[in-house]
Amino acid sequence: MSDLVYILNGPNLNMLGKREPHLYGHTTLAEIETTVRSVAAQLELRCEFRQTNSEATMIDWLQEAFEAGAGVILNPAGFSFRSIPVLDAAKLIERPLIEVHITNIHKRDEIYRHSLISTVATGVICGLGVQCYPLALHAMAGMLRAARS
Numbered sequence: 001m002s003d004l005v006y007i008l009n010g011p012n013l014n015m016l017g018k019r020e021p022h023l024y025g026h027t028t029l030a031e032i033e034t035t036v037r038s039v040a041a042q043l044e045l046r047c048e049f050r051q052t053n054s055e056a057t058m059i060d061w062l063q064e065a066f067e068a069g070a071g072v073i074l075n076p077a078g079f080s081f082r083s084i085p086v087l088d089a090a091k092l093i094e095r096p097l098i099e100v101h102i103t104n105i106h107k108r109d110e111i112y113r114h115s116l117i118s119t120v121a122t123g124v125i126c127g128l129g130v131q132c133y134p135l136a137l138h139a140m141a142g143m144l145r146a147a148r149s
Contacts, residue, residue, distance in 0.1 A: 002044045003144045004070040007036055007133065008061050009051035010077030010086075016102075024102050027130045039134045043141040055083055062089035071095040071144055073136045080105070080115035087116045096143040098136040101126035 009029065012019060017028035033049045040047040048070070052058050058079060065072050072093050079086040080101070090097060099117050104127025106113055118124050123139060125132040 002046050003141075004046045004048070004068055005040065005073060005137070005140055005144075006061065006065040006068075006070045007047055007049045007073045008058065008065070009049075009075045010058060010079045011053040013075060013077055014051050014053070025129055032130050032133055035130070036133050036137065039137045043137055045137065045141055045144075047137075055079060055085060058083075058086055059089040062086070062092060066092040066094065069095060071140050072097045073100060073133065073140060074098070074117060074121075075100045075102070075132075076115070076117045080117050081111060083116065087120065090117055090120050093120075095147075096122040096140055098122060098140055099124045099126075100132040100136050102129055102132060103127060 013029055016024055016032070017026050029051055036047060036049055050061060052061070062072065072095070074090065074097060076086060076099065097120065099115065099121040105115060107127070122143070125136055128135065
């Protein structure tokens with residue numbers, strides 16, 4: 001039986017490819033999802049790939065991932081820096097939680113440098129563009145396998 005991983009994306013990531021391409025590139029979220037599903041299948045992971053602009057929906061999905069016993073790859077986007085409710089929901093996750101950011105948040109304006117989610121994440125991948133997603137999947141697969149051993 002394959003492990004379940006939720007890949008959750010926060011606000012404005014539905015605009016990838018259009019929004020600030022000098023920062024985020026030209027790859028769309030749909031293209032990322034195609035890549036993620038392919039890599040997940042190769043790694044024998046089941047995945048739920050979702051995006052929301054709603055804080056409440058993100059909280060619901062994190063709670064759902066907790067109830068399902070899933071690992072989580074989370075690009076919290078703007079929820080990273082101010083959302084205590086998303087942080088509290090992320091604290092529920094008992095399997096690995098990997099935070100990803102397409103840009104290097106540590107090189108951005110001060111407001112973007114301190115992610116609340118990082119304080120509870122198992123690991124963080126940032127600044128490697130859309131490659132952060134397949135890298136996170138590989139890391140997740142390894143951690144989930146190690147936990148079964």
